Amino acid sequence: MIKIAIMGYGVVGSGLVELIDENREAKKCNEEIVITSILVRNKEKHKNKNHSEVLTTDIEEFFSKESDIVVEVMGEITKSLIYVKRALNLKKHVVTANKDLLAEYGEELFELANENGVALKFEASIGGGIPVIKSLIESLEGNNINSIKAILNGTTNFILTKMDKEKLSYEEALKEAQELGFAEANPEADVMGYDAARKLSLLSTLAFRKKVSWKNINIQGITEVESVDFDYADKINCKVKLLCISNNSDEGVYATVKPVLVENESVLAQINNEVNIVIFNGDSIGEIILIGKGAGKMPTGSAVYADVLDIVNKRFTKITAFKREEAKIIENLQGECSAVLRIENSKEQDIIKKCANEFTFIQVLQTQIEGETGVLVKANSEIEIDRFIDGLLANSYVKSIKKIIKID
Amino acid sequence: MIKIAIMGYGVVGSGLVELIDENREAKKCNEEIVITSILVRNKEKHKNKNHSEVLTTDIEEFFSKESDIVVEVMGEITKSLIYVKRALNLKKHVVTANKDLLAEYGEELFELANENGVALKFEASIGGGIPVIKSLIESLEGNNINSIKAILNGTTNFILTKMDKEKLSYEEALKEAQELGFAEANPEADVMGYDAARKLSLLSTLAFRKKVSWKNINIQGITEVESVDFDYADKINCKVKLLCISNNSDEGVYATVKPVLVENESVLAQINNEVNIVIFNGDSIGEIILIGKGAGKMPTGSAVYADVLDIVNKRFTKITAFKREEAKIIENLQGECSAVLRIENSKEQDIIKKCANEFTFIQVLQTQIEGETGVLVKANSEIEIDRFIDGLLANSYVKSIKKIIKID
Known part of the structure; x- marks a missing residue:
């Protein structure tokens, strides 16, 4: 039996709980997963949901309940950081969907997980349900x-x-x-x-x-x-x-x-x-x-659940990249670069001539916008395009230039 | 240190060996992976490749060398079956890229792996490098x-x-x-x-x-x-x-x-x-x-290597589906179905009228082919379309009908 404690009972938390319950009933997991505590801000709001008997608003009560895995789906930063660190220090495996937390404190948190020999999993933090x-x-x-x-x-x-x-x-x-x-x-x-x-x-x-x-x-x-x-x-x-x-x-x-x-x-x-x-x-x-x-309740819930199953099945992967x-x-894209330039100017023919002289390929794009020339240009690098833009902007008859690069 | 013995040194085997060697040199794997034996049909053919000192044409010699993991990338069926079973019975983890083997003998082989408490991994057997x-x-x-x-x-x-x-x-x-x-x-x-x-x-x-x-x-x-x-x-x-x-x-x-x-x-x-x-x-x-x-040497090699790393890192997943x-x-696709019908006939207007009477939607498609009527039809199910085809074929002026369904 694996005991799991969940921080947050919002969209993703609810999706996770549904999946745990469904899969337990279908006996599809080789270990029974039991929810021992759910941390919420307001018990009243969740009283009609499943597992209302394990709801708590008190972090001390939350941590007093037994758990092998702590799931963090609160989506905050300051509190999440404190609680996740506490869980890791208690040698509990942690699953989070919180990309903001990891983008800010990933180095510290993965280090702490590794020191304590536990997993810190985060599949749901990027791309919802996509593995x-x-x-x-x-x-x-x-x-x-x-x-x-x-x-x-x-x-x-x-x-x-x-x-x-x-x-x-x-x-x-x-x-x-x-x-x-x-x-x-x-x-x-x-x-x-x-x-x-x-x-x-x-x-x-x-x-x-x-x-x-x-x-x-x-x-x-x-x-x-x-x-x-x-x-x-x-x-x-x-x-x-x-x-x-x-x-x-x-x-x-x-x-x-x-x-x-x-x-x-x-x-x-x-x-x-x-x-x-x-x-x-x-x-x-x-x-x-x-x-x-x-995103979404079930896709993201499914990713969190997959992380939980990885821990249940002891499929661990140590993350060390963040301390590198x-x-x-x-600053600039290397190699050949194409871009559409929208050039606000009063001398269209001159602009087109300049583009033709500068770039290996140009295509003038018809537009209804008064005083704007649209050109697709191809250069050996993005820097070449940027230098050309800077040069044009130095001309009094060019008011502004918008660049959108094209990706192959 | 993990010892690996490889059956087959063709395209996929060579890709795998390159990846093992490269990653060992880059010290990217937490365990050193050592190649202890490579089974080939003809030693001469591979004598200039790396690891030529562990080549063997003799299956007894192959199994006499120590190994934790046996990789099967021979792409045969009869021999592969015998050797993979032998490896599993010797409690060695097995990685294979052989979909034919698994499609024929999956039930027996996964059962044997489970009985012996070892992994039988096969990521490379479907979709090359795609996980x-x-x-x-x-x-x-x-x-x-x-x-x-x-x-x-x-x-x-x-x-x-x-x-x-x-x-x-x-x-x-x-x-x-x-x-x-x-x-x-x-x-x-x-x-x-x-x-x-x-x-x-x-x-x-x-x-x-x-x-x-x-x-x-x-x-x-x-x-x-x-x-x-x-x-x-x-x-x-x-x-x-x-x-x-x-x-x-x-x-x-x-x-x-x-x-x-x-x-x-x-x-x-x-x-x-x-x-x-x-x-x-x-x-x-x-x-x-x-x-x-x-497909291809390195994409498929990469999938085999990923399976090897899963075993090295003890990320196991037990497969039980094949004994179900x-x-x-x-026989037929359920739900709404669209299809292009190519009807060889001598009475186009009659065919079009029949289609229009039968289906919720039709679109006649112009064609240069003499005596052929092309129609896109939409029905409530594929069976409805098939029944219509059978009915038409019973008419003397319809010679043949080709159906290609359209998938949403």
């Missing part, structure tokens, strides 16, 4: 991972999908996302790209075996994405997606979260609404793509 | 899997991709696949769908926790696929793919391997050449999609 972490640290263990491309934030992907398919403005799409519960009242962490960056930081650290702090990631959210960007994308058979990208090389790590163009005939372009995708490129395995629902040295960050 | 098995039996363990959709045979997917993108005939595409080493001289197991069916049998057995023998699977290969099928597909924004499909319900299991139509704006449609894809639908997790290279009772097989 991202397990695939990366177990199945791809023999590989050197060269790059990651991913859509890891369901809220922004939902908004971009709405803007594309229903021709909504950013504001309209955000409002709809909020009404449907896909976006928070304060959507900052999502729309500014912070949530995606924290997830990319965890994945990159594990994949590249060096620390990639989320604060070092070059982050650009979706608040500047306009309907007209989708029109441009359409002209070159692309879609706009908020992509997490990180590449590892001897020179360092390039890591960014930003809106980019992806080709219609790519898997990335088919990822709509709340669906997440992760693409790992390993030196042996080539490209491995994982897709699934990135900080990766050197490279 | 299909691990995801299914560990990450999705808490789920009831409702359905599987997959492209599991690289050879046929390569041929269909060539037929689509380069407008080749089946014969031309097959010839090119053979020249490039993507198809065997005798391509039967691939083009007739047997290889895909064996893999679907293993996946369905594990997923549905009841035995789905490959001989019970309704199999149709790609030998009847014609260029004109791609023209029809194109008219309804679809591609033709050899899909493995299995659905589980209280009534039984529907399992088939056959060419079907998939929408251009789907992930399935983006899977080209030797790439494989598996889509699991779980009751909690929803749709999980896994994509990667389905045989699933009841349902």
